[in-house]
Amino acid sequence: MASGMAHTQFNQKGAVQPTNRLAHAKSPYLLQHAHNPVDWYEWGPEAFAKAREENKVIFLSVGYSACHWCHVLAHESFEDDETAQLMNSHFINVKVDREERPDVDRLYMTFLQATSGGGGWPMSVWLTPDLHPFLAGTYFPRDRFRKILLSIAEAWEDRREELVSMGKSVLDQLRDVSTIAPSNTFQLKTSTNNIYNRLNKIYDKQYGGFGAAPKFPSPSQTLHFLARYAAFESDKVKADQARDMAAETLVKMYHGGIRDVVGEGFSRYSVDERWHVPHFEKMLYDNAQLLSSALELAQLLPPSPTRQTLYEVTSSIITYVSRDLRNAEGGFYSAEDADSLPSKNSTVKKEGAFYAWTSKELDEILEADGELFKWHYGVKEGGNCDPKHNIQGELKGQNILFTAHTIEETSQKFGKAVDVIQQTLSSSLGKLKAYRDEHRPRPHLDDKILTSWNGLMISGLSKASECVEPQFEHPSSALQLAEDAAAFLRSQLYNETTGELRRSYREGPGPTGQADDYAFLIQGLLDLYEACGKDEYISWAIQLQEKQDELFYDAEGGGYYASAPDEHILIRMKDAQDGAEPSAVSITLHNLNRLSHFAEDRHTEYRAKAVSIIKSNSQVLDKAPFALATLISAAMVADRGMKQFIVSGPPNSPEVRSFLSTIRQKFLPNRVLIHLDPSDPPAKLAKLNGTLRSLIRDTENNSSRASVRICENFTCGLPFYELEELKKHVTAQL
Known part of the structure; x- marks a missing residue:
């Protein structure tokens, strides 16, 4: 050239x-x-x-x-x-x-x-x-x-x-x-409490979220940690407070303008404290992490309006990404832009042009339903965007829709039944979406497919597919979406011969894979295996961990590098700090602990690498644990100890489905779920799991009656054959 x-x-x-x-x-x-x-x-x-x-x-x-x-x-x-x-x-x-x-x-x-x-x-x-x-x-x-x-x-x-x-x-x-030398002063409980106390101190009790504007979702630094703290903390007051801070933040976000009320999905962040005026770019990694967090927190809550809203969060995200961020082969695109042309005749892009509405536009499109709709969603005649949050003036006179009033409040004001209000709002949103799709050019689509972000989405979709709530609409479709994404990554971004990943795909594979590509995809595959029980996913995860260890593990200093070898990257950093995404090394720590119980024959190897991660980051963990919240979360899970649930029986039998539903009812951060189908045992996994090999032999020699075994420290209890007994045991563990 x-x-x-x-x-x-x-x-x-x-x-x-x-x-x-x-x-x-x-x-x-x-x-x-x-x-x-x-x-x-x-x-x-x-x-x-x-x-x-x-x-x-x-x-x-x-x-x-x-x-x-x-x-x-x-x-x-x-x-x-x-x-x-x-x-x-x-x-x-x-x-x-x-x-x-x-x-x-x-x-x-x-x-x-x-x-x-x-x-x-x-x-x-x-x-x-x-x-x-x-x-x-x-x-x-x-x-x-x-x-x-x-x-x-x-x-x-x-x-x-x-x-x-x-x-x-x-x-x-x-x-x-x-290359900071490790210290020996790291105390997990102290660091865990420091993070909780800090988040509790900066929590916004009125609007949700942590700290002042601008507000970012930051699930890796806040929601992810709080869900695990809530699951493990013995002080019930603190546990409930952690859960409720995280859940309420998601509820406030859902009802705010940071969610695209018309087309679903969440924007990058809010410039104000109320989650009202967003920077409008929509990122795959935000939506993927919010999907996982909403599902985890919903499992921690009793039946309640908050829990129902969290399931609406998940439905919003799945609807958006499957419709607008997915290619024909199943991979998920990276993002949609903040800026777009206000109309097909426009020549200058404006931020939020695709999403904002004038009061007059809504009257013309919705006609008789306009007044009710505008009251419910906080629309004002002169626009509802505070000028101090509209620096460039692009939203002057415009409205960002948000839930200004509850369904019940709207029902009371307009003297109509709740179900009538719901139907009216749903119909109006449909009209606005149709108008927007026809008359407004969509924001620019970043159609680059990133391995790491697809790994995060595979995790979220796999967790959604496990949802046992009857009102949740997406379990089967979520599983198919996750499997399709995994298939796309394997066919386009994975070299079967070398075992290496590429980072991105657009008109062919892109640069070499980085540590987060391996870590996030391995996590996604482990979640996908637990969701569907297919041996191929756990086998691929193990292979990818071998390659990650080869390319990124520091055999001399311990821990993992974040970047691939490259002569033009003058320093290979071991960056464990969370940002908009969790750090690769934090996810790797949790992956290693999970893998040591899936492929338990390699427990010593995996455990040694996991310990080296903590040691190599001990000084930062000591001094600034809140910057490494995901790493602390993984250490918290490992400290509690992993709990293997081995479910044996025909996958589609009523007994196995009931067992799985019971296990999946609550969020268990330290769960390792292994599927054993006696008619088709997981041969690849069994080669690396002595407990599983033993159970396969027992199944061949004895009754193949459906059962659940729960194992800790590589010691299994007696099998549960009756659902009620399993329920009692699972409940006692929560």
Whole structure:
């Protein structure tokens, strides 16, 4: 491929449009910048060789396709000829999709956070030709961005050695941080209580969520931990408080504008404290994690309106992702954008244009039902978006729908029966969806399929398929969705010969897989096996763990690296901190503990690696446990001890179905569910599980009557043949 700005392509009208190197990228985010006047490079040897050859600073710009402020920076600066000329004259400009290259993002985000105290996207970093960072920030308005470009160019000309020395020094400090020696002071109970106390202190009792605006769902840092704390805490007051904080947060989110009331699914975060005005991008990883959390918390609650709302949360997510984020072969796309064109005749995209409504529009579409609908969903004549949460003014006069009043309140105000109100609202939402689909262009779809995020969704769907609530609509379809996603990943992103994963798929496989691709998919496959009992899923999970150990385990220092080997990633970090997603090493810790009871013949090996994870992260666990909440959660489960439930009998027999329903009624974080069909025993799993081999021999020699055995510390109790006896035992364990 020729370098420079010589690439061209044709638009729909046949006019030639100049493009840059990114026109040949696969990433939707990079393709969004293919027509910038900036001379962009992708991350790789070509850019780095050019920087060394011309002795220029590298400007690294990291973002993702659904990022609103990434778009703002692009419109203001990267699409501006004068700014682009400055960039092209003085810098080698590199554009990175953080979702394709989390290893690049992780390293330089660590630098940004260490030097500024904050982070976020777009991320802007200036590097020496040797890839050493010396300055970083996020979004810069155009005038300030130009000034920074000029000052760096001047400094590189006049004080080059100083910047080189600074970059090397910073990298050395990051390297030291990444190799912190383990401590022996970590106390699990102390850290667990510290996280709970912190969340309890910052919990918003009025609106749900933790801390002030902006509010992020942050399930890995809050909901995931609180569900496990609630399941294990012996102090019932604390346990109920943990459960209720998490459940109420999800309920408030469901009734807020962060949920797409018309089309379902949840946006990235809310700019206000009430979950009302979101940043409208919808991310697969958010919806996947919220799906799992809603199901876990529902299982912890007694029958109640809150529990019912949590099941509505799960239905909302499954409806959205299966309809709008799924390709024909079963893989799930990454995201939908925040910005879109207000109408088919519009030329300028606006944030939230697809989702917001004027009062007049609703009157015209809903006619006689408009008044009732608007009252229920908080619509105001002049718009319901607080100006202080509408910085760019794009939502002026617009309404974001949210549940302003309950069904009962609306019934009382309008003097109509509850069922009539429900029918009216449902019909009105259907009309709005039909109108929106016909008259408004959908937001840009990031049709990149990520292994890691699909792994998270497989977990959520597998848990949904286990739901025993009769009013829950999705169990069978959720299982099929999970299996289809797993099949897509295996066929398109897994190399059967080498055992390696690729990270992403779009017009073919993308970059090499990272640690979270392995960890999240292994977790998804374990959940999928527990949901359906198919030996192929547990077998594949074991194979993937072997490959993850080979590629990412640090045999000398213990623990796991987060990034794959790459000569251009100057530091392989062991980042255990949770972000918008759980850390790969946290999920790996739980996977290893589960696998040591599925493939129990390898218990010693798995256990040793799990212990090394705790040791290698012990200092951070000591000093800032709330940053590693998912790791603490996994340690909490391991400390309680895994509990094997071995269900033996024909899978579709009434007895086995009843046993499974009983086991699945409550959230048991330390559950390991093994399926044993005497007519088709799990041969692959049995090769690695001595207990299972013994039970298979017993079944061959004795009665094949359906039963459940519960095993702890690799010792099994007597089988349960009667459902009522099993119920008593399971209840006693809760």
